[in-house]
Amino acid sequence: MITEEFLMENLSLIMPEKRFRHSVGVADTAEKLAKKYGSDPFKARIAGLLHDIARDFDDNEMLQRAKKFNLAVSEYGFAMPLLLHGPVAAVMAREEYGITEPEILNAIALHTVGSEYMSQLDKIIFVADKIEPNRRHAGVDEIRRQANKDLDAALLSCFDESIRYTLKLGCLLHPTSVKARNSILVDQGSFRK
Template sequence: MITEEYLMQKLSRTMSEKLLRHARGVADTAEKLAKKYGTDPFKARIAGLLHDIARDFDDNEMLQRAKKYNLTVSEYGFAMPLLLHGPVAAVMAREDYGINDQEILNAIALHTVGSEYMSQLDKIIFVADKIEPNRKHAGVEGIRRQANVNLEAALLSCFDESIRYVLKMGFLLHPTSVKARNSLLVDQGSFRK
């Protein structure tokens, strides 16, 4: 069985200190959320630690890895290769770190743009990535409070914050994120007709 100590040794050789600090923060936050929302805390920790293992790749490396791993790359991925770091990291987690648990791999793959069909672990990693203790963005405290009460509400707020940021920066808005957000609203019955 893969241990956290083994993963930390490998990660400390490949990740920047800043990114490693973020990964630890996501792992700690994900573990707490997993315990609160009845999901396997070990899987949450592992997904949290590995979710950004491809984050430091430049655009060329990201696209080369996606091609090497036979990942489908949409026009959004070509325009903004950083969006591929979740799916690329999921393959790396399997191939380079020996993670074979599909729940963990899915959570890693989906942490960037989300999905209409997110498991509890997927949601936890997505939210933990946005609210871990090292995050200082506007609105993070409110989302942290929400996460302690209602995971779906926190997830919706994470999508809202991400969409606002993307619009403010003038980046392409990934349609999967919009669909995921809208799906949450429909599921909660909180949209207005």
């Protein structure tokens, strides 16, 4: 497998500085969460570093890459191509960086909208992306506290915050995110009847 040193050097050259700092922040946060919650810290770091390699593509480039990689693009992906940056990044991680570990690739792919069926590493990358030290959004400190106590509670708060933000912008809600959020509530038995 590729070394972290190679990735750091390569990504620092191809990513805008702010995106690179964010990715390193996600990798550092993901590593800490992986150690806390019994996941592989190395896999968490690699997924954290690579999760946003497609984030700065414009809509046209994102759709072209999705087509090139034979990714299924829903009406939500066509309406908001930015949502495709996770799945596109996962294919790029495999094709351009030789990452073959399915757990890493899945965590990268799912970090944008989540899934009803998220592994521990999927959850770690999703949460780390929202709480890494460079993030300053409303509620981030509370989510950071939750992440130190209960990963699923932090994940639920990440979905809640993302959904609130999307509604505030007047954008489409991706149904996968809603299903992912609801599945946490069902698993916890904390939904209202």
